[in-house]
Amino acid sequence: MAADNQNITMCAGDTFIINIPIKDGSGNAVQLTEPVGYWKLANFGNNNIVLSKDTINTSTMTISLNPTTNFWVLQIGLIKDDTLPLTPGSYYQQVQIVDGTSEGVITTGTITINRTL
Numbered sequence: 001m002a003a004d005n006q007n008i009t010m011c012a013g014d015t016f017i018i019n020i021p022i023k024d025g026s027g028n029a030v031q032l033t034e035p036v037g038y039w040k041l042a043n044f045g046n047n048n049i050v051l052s053k054d055t056i057n058t059s060t061m062t063i064s065l066n067p068t069t070n071f072w073v074l075q076i077g078l079i080k081d082d083t084l085p086l087t088p089g090s091y092y093q094q095v096q097i098v099d100g101t102s103e104g105v106i107t108t109g110t111i112t113i114n115r116t117l
Helices: none
Strands: 008-011 016-022 035-043 049-054 061-065 072-078 089-099 102-114
Touching (some): 008 016, 016 102, 035 061
Parallel strands (some): 008 102
Antiparallel strands (some): 016 072, 035 089, 089 102
């Protein structure tokens, strides 16, 4: 079950880390073995992807097990070069996790990019 309305507001060019604990629909820890994460940012309306990251091809997105909470945590690092070229406005974000043959969308929401003065 996806956690909807995970909304973020930031300024173009900001450095920002999105932390997402991976939980089931009841809020419990999920058992994963070799998870891969995919994050996409798209324009509303036409769904054109303007930015994407995954845990395979980028060092700014990771999944790791927090031994204290026993939750897997997905971290998406946004750097200046990711957001500075984006037109200010609201974008749709979606995160998908694949673990072996299981896959699912774990969060959706809006990222609003404000202009930088």
